[in-house]
Amino acid sequence: VAREAGVIDVRELGAKPDGSDTTPSVRAALEAVRKGEGSKITFGPGRYDFYPDRAFEEYLFVSNNDEGLKRIAFPLKEMDGLEIDGGGATFVFHGYTVPFLISGSSQVKLRNFSVDFSRPFHSEGKVLAITPQHVDLEFTEHYPFEIRNGVLVFTNGKKAKTKATTVTSGEVVYPYGSLLAFDPIKQETAFMAKDRYQVGAGIAAHPIGPNRIRLRIPNISARVGEILVFSPKNRDVPGVIVTDSSGVRLTDITLHHCGGMGVIAQRSADLFYTRLKVTPPSGGHRIISTTADATHFVNCRGRIEMVDCLFEQQKDDPTNVHGLYAKITHIFAPNRFEVSMIHPQQAGVDFIGAGTRLELNDGPSLTEEGFANVKSVERLNKHRTIVEIEGTLPESVTVGDSVADADANTAEVLIRNCVMRGNRARGLLLGSRGKIVIEGNTFHTPGAAILFEGDSRFWFEQAGVRDVVIRGNTFDNCNYGVWGTGTIQVGSGIAEEFRSTSRYNRNIRIENNLFRSFGRVPLLSLYSVDGLTFTGNRLEKTTDYPLPDGQESKLFDVTDSDDVKIEEPSTVSEEAAVGG
C-alpha cells in the first residue's frame, strides 16, 4: 500500500475489522502523529471494535455529564491540525469507553464514521400490561438483565472477567436512574408521558416468564405496547468530549448511541458540525439514540455552526448553548469571597482563574450587578473556590448572587437546515450572548422547540440572549409532551417578583416560520424580554394529536416585556402548507 504523504492508516498499524481491539492501533497512530509522521489518520469500511482494557485514562469533569476516571478510545490531546477520516467505518465501543476526547487541541477534524456500543447504557422494555401498582415488561436479548435479591439489575449478559471477592463483583452492570415511555409506532416520546425519577436505588421486580418481569412500581406513565426506557443512572460516557479546544469540525458522523451527551463542548471555540446525525441504529431493535442531549455547548466562544444535522430520539434536547454560574456562598471581605458550583454536573468545570473577567449577577432577578477582574484564586475542591478580585464588589452583591465568565458563552451560533424530532424534552435551548441564527430547521419536539433558559437558583446555567433570529423553520406539531408551555418559550429562572423589571433575554426576531400546531400551547410563551418581533409567520392547525383538556390554547402568552411587535400569523390549510 502506497502511503499518502502525512497519512497514517491504522490498518497498517494492526487494526483489523475482525472484532479485535483497535485501541492499541489508535494509540500507535497518535504516537506517530506526535512524532510528526503525519497529521491524518485513516480507517476504511468495516466494523472496528474498541475495548476499555488498554484505553487511555483520565479523570474528566465534563459539564452536564458525569465526572469520573474515564477510559478513552481516541484521546486527542494537544493536537494541532489532526484529521481522522473513518472512511465509512463503523466504530463499536464496549463497556465504559468514551469514544473521543478532544482536549487542548486546535483544528481537529473528524469525519466519515458511525459510533455504536455493543450494549447500550440504557435499556428498553415493551409494556405488556400495566396497573396502578405495577408494570409488566418484556426485554429482547439486546438488554440482558437479572432479578437479583428481588431487584431488577441490567448486565452485559457476560460472566465477570475477574472472580467475585468480598470487595467486587467483577462484572459490568448498567444502573438506571429514571423511566420514560416511548411510542414505537411514532418513534417518539409517548404522548404526554411523564418521567419517573428517583429509581436509582433499583426497583423491586420478579420474573413472570422468559424475558418477562413484573416491575413493582406504582403509577407509571405508560400504555400497553409502548417502550419503557430505563435511562442510565449517570452520564458517564459521552460520545465526543471537546474541552479547551478550538476549531473542531465534525462532518458526516453518525452517533447511534453513547452513555451521555452525543457531543459536549466546553470552554472551547469555533465548533462546526455538518451532517452530524444522532439516530438509533437501523433494525428497529432500539428506539433511543444517545442517552442525553445530542449536542451541548458550555462557555463556548467564537462560532458554533450546526448545518444539515439530524437529532432524533436522543433522551434529551438536540442542543443547549449556555454558560456557567457559580454561586457566591461566602464573602470574607469586599475583595475576597467564596464561590461554589452548585449543580453536581458542573462541579470541577472550573472557569475562574487569575485574569478572568467576572460578570456579577443578582441571583433571583438575573440582572447584571457589574463586573470584576480576578486577581487570584484558591481552589478548595471541585465545588468551591476562594476568589480575590481587583477592587471591591459593588454593595448590591450579596451571598446568593452569582458570577459568570463575562467573556465566555459569547459564541455566534448558526443552526441551519437541521431536523430535530422524537427526543425527550425540548429542542434548542439558546443562551449564548453572541448573535444567534436559527433557520430552515424542522422541529418535532415534545416540549418547547426553542427555549430561552438560564437561572442561578437551580441549574446555574448562564444564558440571556442578546440577538436571535428565528426564520424559515417548520415547527411541526411540537409540544406533544410535558416539557413546555409554548413552542417558543422563555423559561428563565427569574423570580416572579422580578419579572416585571428583569429583561434577561433581548432582541428576538421570529420571521417567516411555519407553525403546524394542534393547539395545546401558545406559539409564544414569553416573559421578561426586551425586543421581540413576530412577523411573516404562518399557522396551520392540525388534529394530529388530541387536546388533553379539549381546550385550544391562545396563540400568544407574552408578559412583562418591552418593545414587542406581534403580527398574527397567516393561516394556511394543510394542502397549501405541504405545497408551499
Added chain:
Amino acid sequence: VAREAGVIDVRELGAKPDGSDTTPSVRAALEAVRKGEGSKITFGPGRYDFYPDRAFEEYLFVSNNDEGLKRIAFPLKEMDGLEIDGGGATFVFHGYTVPFLISGSSQVKLRNFSVDFSRPFHSEGKVLAITPQHVDLEFTEHYPFEIRNGVLVFTNGKKAKTKATTVTSGEVVYPYGSLLAFDPIKQETAFMAKDRYQVGAGIAAHPIGPNRIRLRIPNISARVGEILVFSPKNRDVPGVIVTDSSGVRLTDITLHHCGGMGVIAQRSADLFYTRLKVTPPSGGHRIISTTADATHFVNCRGRIEMVDCLFEQQKDDPTNVHGLYAKITHIFAPNRFEVSMIHPQQAGVDFIGAGTRLELNDGPSLTEEGFANVKSVERLNKHRTIVEIEGTLPESVTVGDSVADADANTAEVLIRNCVMRGNRARGLLLGSRGKIVIEGNTFHTPGAAILFEGDSRFWFEQAGVRDVVIRGNTFDNCNYGVWGTGTIQVGSGIAEEFRSTSRYNRNIRIENNLFRSFGRVPLLSLYSVDGLTFTGNRLEKTTDYPLPDGQESKLFDVTDSDDVKIEEPSTVSEEAAVGG
C-alpha cells in the same frame, strides 16, 4: 494564650468544639506549617466536627480499599516532622470525608484523639424473625433508611442539600454490599455465621412496622436476636491513609469507625503504632468499629511496630502485611511485556518504575524465577503497564506469571501485647519478607489467628515469609467462625500439584504460646513450609463453643513441608491457665 514556640493551636485559628466545621482551621494550620511558623498542631478536649464541603480533594488509589476522588480533612502532604496532638479531642467526621492522608511525608506523629463519624457507613439491624425466605429486622435511629421502589436504601436521614434533578438526587446514601450476623452478647461475629455477598444492587424489602422491615432474601445465616450488619458496598473512606511516606507514629489514637480500613499504609517505611485502638464507641448502639481491616501494610519497608494495640469488632482482619503482584498478561519481546493489576483494589497502586528490581514469580507454584531490572515503563491506565527490562526474561517466564517489587514488602515486623477479637475473619495475615516477631498478644478471632497467605491467581498479594517468631501469645478460642482451617494456618494460593515442591513460607518458630481451643480445627494447618518448630506451647481444651459436627479435630495438619519439628503441647487445666 501564650503560644509555645512552634506550636499552632487550631483554636486560635477559629476551630471550636461547637459543631461548626473545623476543616478551614486545619487548612489554615497546615498553611502556617508550610510557611515555617510551627511544626506542631494542637487541639484540646471536646468534640470537633469535620464536613466534606471545604475539605481538600485528591484522587487516591489506596490498596485494598476503593479508589476515588476523595475529600480529606487532614491532608498531610510533603510534611517533614509534623506532629498533631489532639489533646484528648474527639474528631467527628460527616459524610464521605477521609480523616487523615499522610502522603510524601516523613516523621509525622499523630496522637491523643479519637475518630468517629456522624453516620456510620455500615448499618446494623436487629434480627426479629427469620425464615428460609426472609429476615425481619429492626433499626435504631442511628441507621436511617427508606424503602424506595420496594428496595432497602440507607440514608443519612437528612433532606438533600440540592434539589433533585434529572441527573442527581442530591442526597447522601450508604450503599451496602454484603451481610454478616454478629452476636450482641459476645460482641463478636456470630458463631459460624456466613457472609452473604452480591447484594450490592439492593435487596427487596417492605415495611412491617415502625423502623421494622421484612428483607426479602432467602437463606440468611443469622439467628433471632443477632445483629445483621450491612457492610458498605465500597471501602471509600479509610481512617488514615499513609502513602509514600516514612517515619509515621500513631500514638494513643482510637478509631471508633471509618468506611474502609482503619490505617492503611502503602509504599511506606517505618510505621509505629502504639496504643492504637480500633473499637466501637461506648454506649452499645454499634457493634462494628471500622468496616474493613484495622490496619494493613502494602509494599512497606523498614520497620513496622504495633504495640499495646486493641483491634476489635472491625469488619475484617486486625492486620495484613503483604506486597503486590502484577500479572504478566502479554510478552511482546524477551525484554518487553505487559503487566496488569488484576485485583480491582490494587488498580492504580503503581509499583513499577524505571530502576525497580522485579522479582519474577511463577504464577501457580509461587516459586521464584529470577529477577529483572526495569529500564522504562509505559503506563496505559490504572490496570496495565508496559515494562521494558534490561536484559531478557528467563525462558521459564510466561504469560500468567507475575512480578513483584523485590525491594518492597521487606519490613521487619513487631506485633507485641495487642488484643485482637470479635472481628470478621482472621487475625494477622503475615507476608513480609523481613523478620517478623509476634509476641505477647491475645487472639480471639473467628478465623485463623495467624495466616500465611499470598497468591498470584486471585488476590495477587505477594507474601512468603522468611523468618517468623510467634511466642508468648494467647490464642483464646479462635476459629469460632468460618474463616480458616487452623489457628495458625498457611493459605497461600499454591496450586495443589505444586505444594509438594513449593516452599513459599520459611522458618516459622512457634514457641511458648497458650492455645485455648474448643477443638474445631487443628492448632496448625500448614503446607509448603520450609522450617517449622513448634515448641514449649501449652494447650487448654475448652467447651466455650460447640463442635459443629461433634468431632474434635486433630491438633496438627502439616503436609508438604521440610525441616518440621513439632513438640506436643503440654496440656493445662482451665485454672492453671488462668493462674499462669
